[in-house]
Amino acid sequence: FNNKEIFPKLQKLLSSDYFRFYKVNLNNPCPFWTDHSQCGLKYCAVKPCTPGEVPEGLKSSSYKYSEAASQDLEECEKAEKLGAVNGSLSDETRQALQEWKKHDDESDRFCMLDDVDSPESQYVDLLLNPERFTGYKGPEAWRIWNSIYEENCFKPYSVKRPLNPLASNSGLCVEKRAFFRLISGLHASINIHLSARYLLDENWFEMKWGHNVSEFQLRFDKELTEGEGPKRLRNLYFLYLIELRALAKILPYFERPAFHLYTGQPTEDNEKKKLLLELLHMAKSFPLHFDETALFAGNKKEAIKLKEDFKLTFKNISRVMDCVECFKCRLWGKLQTQGLGTALKILFSERQIEAMPNTSNTNPSFQLSRQEIVSLFNAFGRISTSVRELDNFRSLL
Numbered sequence: 001f002n003n004k005e006i007f008p009k010l011q012k013l014l015s016s017d018y019f020r021f022y023k024v025n026l027n028n029p030c031p032f033w034t035d036h037s038q039c040g041l042k043y044c045a046v047k048p049c050t051p052g053e054v055p056e057g058l059k060s061s062s063y064k065y066s067e068a069a070s071q072d073l074e075e076c077e078k079a080e081k082l083g084a085v086n087g088s089l090s091d092e093t094r095q096a097l098q099e100w101k102k103h104d105d106e107s108d109r110f111c112m113l114d115d116v117d118s119p120e121s122q123y124v125d126l127l128l129n130p131e132r133f134t135g136y137k138g139p140e141a142w143r144i145w146n147s148i149y150e151e152n153c154f155k156p157y158s159v160k161r162p163l164n165p166l167a168s169n170s171g172l173c174v175e176k177r178a179f180f181r182l183i184s185g186l187h188a189s190i191n192i193h194l195s196a197r198y199l200l201d202e203n204w205f206e207m208k209w210g211h212n213v214s215e216f217q218l219r220f221d222k223e224l225t226e227g228e229g230p231k232r233l234r235n236l237y238f239l240y241l242i243e244l245r246a247l248a249k250i251l252p253y254f255e256r257p258a259f260h261l262y263t264g265q266p267t268e269d270n271e272k273k274k275l276l277l278e279l280l281h282m283a284k285s286f287p288l289h290f291d292e293t294a295l296f297a298g299n300k301k302e303a304i305k306l307k308e309d310f311k312l313t314f315k316n317i318s319r320v321m322d323c324v325e326c327f328k329c330r331l332w333g334k335l336q337t338q339g340l341g342t343a344l345k346i347l348f349s350e351r352q353i354e355a356m357p358n359t360s361n362t363n364p365s366f367q368l369s370r371q372e373i374v375s376l377f378n379a380f381g382r383i384s385t386s387v388r389e390l391d392n393f394r395s396l397l
Contacts, residue, residue: 001286002240002384002387002388003387003388003391005282006244006279006282006283006384007384007385007387007388009275009278009279009282010279010377010380010381010384011381012275013272013275013276013279013377014126014377014378014381015127016261016268016272016275017263017265017268018261018262018263018269018272018370018374019126019374019377019378020125020126020127021123021124021125021126021374022123022124022126022331022335022371022374022375022378023121023122023123023124023371024121024122024124024331024334024335025118025120025121025122026122026124026327026330026331027120028120028319028322029322030322030323031319031322031323032147032319032320032323033143033323086124086125086128086129087122087123087124094123124331126335126378129328129331130197131190131193131197131328131332131382132193132194132196132197132198132199132209133194133195133197133198133199133209133212134326134328134329135199135326136324136325136326136329140325143323144320144321144323144324144333145187147320147323148183148317148320149180149183179313181235181238181239182235182238182239182242182340183317184231184232184235185232185235185236185237185238185239185240185383186239186336186337186340187232188219188220188232188233188235188236188386189236189239189336189382189383189386190332190333190336190382191219191220191232192216192236192386192389192390192393193382193385193386193389194215195211195212195213195215195216195219195389195393196211196212196216196389196392196393197209197210198210198211198212198215200212211392211393211396213393213396213397216393217397219232220232220233233390236383236386236387237387238290239340239383240383240384240387241288241289241290242290242292242340242343242344242347243339243340243343243376243379243380243383244283244286244289244290244380245289245290245292245343245347246342246343246344246346246347246376247279247280247283247284247376247380248280248283248284248286248289249346249347249350249353250280250346250353250368250376251277251280251281251283251284252353252354252356253353253356253366253368254273254276254277254280255277256356259273260273261273261276292347306348310341310344310345310348311341311345314337314338314340314341314344317337318334318337318338318341321333321334321337332382335375335378335379336375336378336379336382338371338372338375338379339375339376339377339378339379339380339382340379342368342372342373342375342376342379343376343379343380345372346376349366352365352366353366
């Protein structure tokens with residue numbers, strides 16, 4: 001279902017203007033520890049490409065994004081460092097993004113996103129900054145994942161970090177197993193991308209990226225992981241089902257005539273909305289949907305409390321992402337965490353979404369900001385890519 005139906009449509013959607021530009025603050029200080037061992041990798045610096053290496057801009061809709069972006073990327077990354085984020089945008093693009101912001105500010109928001117309005121925030125072109133191996137590993141990377149797994153427990157503020165969620169009393173943690181599986185699935189997905197887009201060879205002339213089978217086996221082989229590998233992959237599918245379910249549930253929000261994928265190019269915007277709705281209808285048609293009522297059972301009061309807990313937990317995990325020293329890893333970590341947070345927000349808001357008025361003049365009680373929409377679909381794009389890559393690794397093995 002993913003590889004033949006979802007994946008091709010989703011990739012087409014994600015290469016469009018609305019979905020490729022993500023606004024993010026990569027300069028937040030790490031709130032949990034201060035000993036910044038300045039990332040010792042030669043691949044850590046951020047050095048924007050020159051304007052000539054950036055696609056012409058939003059208005060030239062004839063521009064072949066995928067082709068040109070991959071050429072630009074090769075050119076640019078000969079001189080670039082692996083972990084760097086390429087923050088360059090053309091003047092036209094900047095102008096268009098200003099227009100988008102004006103449009104977004106006029107529509108009422110469900111929640112303010114802390115990063116968006118900070119002067120530190122910048123738009124990043126996701127097509128020019130693909131998620132792949134950067135050499136970021138070892139103690140620093142482990143510390144990040146350990147902190148994230150710690151946040152798996154919804155703990156009151158009086159409890160000091162670190163806390164082992166499995167050792168704590170049951171009153172502290174809500175649905176911790178399901179939450180752990182989501183985080184584990186995210187971890188697995190990221191590891192699949194790193195193994196599938198690995199730097200296999202580097203010389204003066206080129207960098208060769210491709211599948212690293214032994215790296216994949218180290219992380220997922222049953223024997224080499226003492227039985228953990230298959231569980232990690234099951235958790236990846238669990239995460240896929242949760243996000244797929246959210247896409248099926250959010251359909252009424254995007255079906256409203258008042259909703260536009262606004263980039264100031266009416267023809268393309270309408271085409272992309274049509275493509276988006278096709279994708280969501282396809283998601284809805286999946287016969288084996290996850291039943292989230294089993295996960296978020298309980299009375300109305302508890303459900304509201306749980307929603308707040310999830311929000312807080314995701315904010316905390318998002319803050320852990322500010323401690324990632326490799327900027328490219330930080331970018332994709334933030335995006336995927338936010339995408340999963342948005343998916344959970346959708347699953348918690350079923351009643352509001354179903355009650356959405358079809359008229360354009362009333363503000364619905366449920367809102368998604370542009371940043372949430374972009375992160376939701378790009379995060380699902382990453383998991384969808386992982387599921388597809390598993391097929392490639394199967395045949396390579």
